Amino acid sequence: MTSSKPQKQVFLTYAHSDKKAVHKLYDYLTENHLRVWLDEKELLPGQNWQYEIRQAILRSDIVIVCLSRQFNKQGGFRHDELKIVLEKAGSIPEGEIFIIPVRLEECRVLQPLSRWQYVDLFEKNGYKRLLLALRNVLVTNLPATHPRLDLTK
Numbered sequence: 130m131t132s133s134k135p136q137k138q139v140f141l142t143y144a145h146s147d148k149k150a151v152h153k154l155y156d157y158l159t160e161n162h163l164r165v166w167l168d169e170k171e172l173l174p175g176q177n178w179q180y181e182i183r184q185a186i187l188r189s190d191i192v193i194v195c196l197s198r199q200f201n202k203q204g205g206f207r208h209d210e211l212k213i214v215l216e217k218a219g220s221i222p223e224g225e226i227f228i229i230p231v232r233l234e235e236c237r238v239l240q241p242l243s244r245w246q247y248v249d250l251f252e253k254n255g256y257k258r259l260l261l262a263l264r265n266v267l268v269t270n271l272p273a274t275h276p277r278l279d280l281t282k
Contacts, residue, residue, distance in 0.1 A: 136164045137267040140186055142210045143195035144203055150233045151195050154250065161260055163267065179206065186213045191226065191266060193259075194242060197233045215241055226266045231259060 139158060143151040151167070158165045166185045172178050186192060192214045194200075200207065214228060221227040230238055230247035238247050248258045 137190040138164045138166055138185075138188060139263065139267070140166045140189035140192045140214075141195060142186075142192060142207055142214065144197055144200040144207055146199040146203070147195060147197045147233055150197075150250075154193070154195065154231070154256075157256055158260075158263070163263060179209075182206075182210060183213055186210065187217060191263060192217075192228050194228060194230045195233055196230055196236055196238060196242075196247070198236045201236055201239060211239075211241070226262060229259065229262060231255075 141151060141155060148169075155165055155167050155170070166189060168178070168182060171185065172181055194211065194214065218227050228242065228245050230242045230245055232238070232247055232249045232251070234251055248262070249255050250259065
């Protein structure tokens with residue numbers, strides 16, 4: 130009898146003004162059979178949303194930080210989320226992927242995220258490149274140093 134491991138989880142953090150683009154990303158990832166935690170889909174009425182979001186970040190295997198001009202400009206809880214993400218990243222072994230910055234549009238990458246390679250979702254192969262990274266880490270458990278796979282397929 131084989132024991133099945135729980136599916137690994139991806140957490141999305143974003144500016145609420147980017148909701149439409151983030152829902153498109155959520156749909157793309159879930160259509161590709163990934164387990165994605167998005168506040169609007171997971172939080173139930175009456176839950177302490179700050180607590181639940183913190184717990185979801187701490188349980189997640191990958192965090193996608195959806196960057197935009199609005200994300201960079203606005204304050205709010207998304208920056209508290211980012212602090213939690215960076216705190217957890219400090220406990221992840223070097224060479225493992227935990228944070229993936231994605232740019233939803235042309236914008237600067239925040240300084241605390243500048244050490245991680247980002248992907249531009251507005252570029253031709255942006256979604257494919259993101260999915261490749263996620264599958265390498267979440268699905269096949271390949272190390273981040275796995276040889277480059279062909280994105281033209």
